[in-house]
Amino acid sequence: MQITEIYKSLQGESTFAGLPCVFVRLTGCNLRCTWCDSEFSFYGGRKMTVEEVVAEVSNLQPSTGTRQLATGNSLVEITGGEPMLQEREVIPLMNCLLDEGYKVLLETSGERPLVKVPPAVIKIVDVKCPHSGEPDTFDLKNLAALQPHDELKFVLTDRTDYEFARDVVNQHDLAGRVNAILFSPAFRKEATGSRDTSHCLLDPKQLAEWIVADDLPARLSLQIHKLIWDPGTKGV
Numbered sequence: 001m002q003i004t005e006i007y008k009s010l011q012g013e014s015t016f017a018g019l020p021c022v023f024v025r026l027t028g029c030n031l032r033c034t035w036c037d038s039e040f041s042f043y044g045g046r047k048m049t050v051e052e053v054v055a056e057v058s059n060l061q062p063s064t065g066t067r068q069l070a071t072g073n074s075l076v077e078i079t080g081g082e083p084m085l086q087e088r089e090v091i092p093l094m095n096c097l098l099d100e101g102y103k104v105l106l107e108t109s110g111e112r113p114l115v116k117v118p119p120a121v122i123k124i125v126d127v128k129c130p131h132s133g134e135p136d137t138f139d140l141k142n143l144a145a146l147q148p149h150d151e152l153k154f155v156l157t158d159r160t161d162y163e164f165a166r167d168v169v170n171q172h173d174l175a176g177r178v179n180a181i182l183f184s185p186a187f188r189k190e191a192t193g194s195r196d197t198s199h200c201l202l203d204p205k206q207l208a209e210w211i212v213a214d215d216l217p218a219r220l221s222l223q224i225h226k227l228i229w230d231p232g233t234k235g236v
């Protein structure tokens with residue numbers, strides 16, 4: 001499979017935020033979100049076998065087996081790009097990592113079918129909102145593939161995006177289907193410098209007020225790696 005990078009950092013934007021995690025970033029994406037912070041993963045990378053990827057993950061963070069899964073010490077996130085574009089290779093990779101005792105997260109847009117993702121993998125599905133530039137790309141058939149441990153994320157730039165996300169959550173009773181609904185303000189592309197929320201395209205305070213006013217079962221989520229390191233830093 002084609003890999004852009006494998007690195008260790010803190011998980012930044014889910015209910016696993018703040019835990020050590022090894023990231024496996026696959027190359028290539030079929031979407032072009034306006035606020036994408038991973039355009040460097042669209043092309044290039046290196047070809048690796050499943051065994052080579054697992055060996056590199058293990059060098060960065062040996063599996064602790066099932067003993068310490070609760071602490072997240074064996075967390076691996078498969079991300080991109082869009083990992084499911086390489087389904088033929090990435091499914092065996094997920095199975096291998098699970099067999100080694102890792103807790104595996106998959107970050108995906110949900111545009112590709114998710115039905116073949118192993119049930120033990122925790123899917124973090126990034127449903128695209130209108131101002132992402134890629135609206136209506138989430139395949140509703142994937143709702144059937146969601147499991148109670150999965151998470152749904154909506155990256156928001158303004159009120160239009162918020163209302164879209166709110167309505168999708170309510171129409172499909174998403175809070176009853178997954179572990180968490182994440183509402184995350186989009187970060188300005190190529191932001192650098194101050195490590196604070198001034199780079200957010202939607203003020204988190206405003207978003208918080210909307211969530212509270214609507215009594216929505218959504219969790220406000222900030223990309224904490226962009227508040228810890230310079231938001232322009234790669235590989236963190």
Ligand code: SF4
Pocket residue numbers: 029030031032033035036037038039080081082109
């Ligand atoms: S799906 Fe992800 S990687 Fe692809 S363009 Fe959108 S944000 Fe970037």
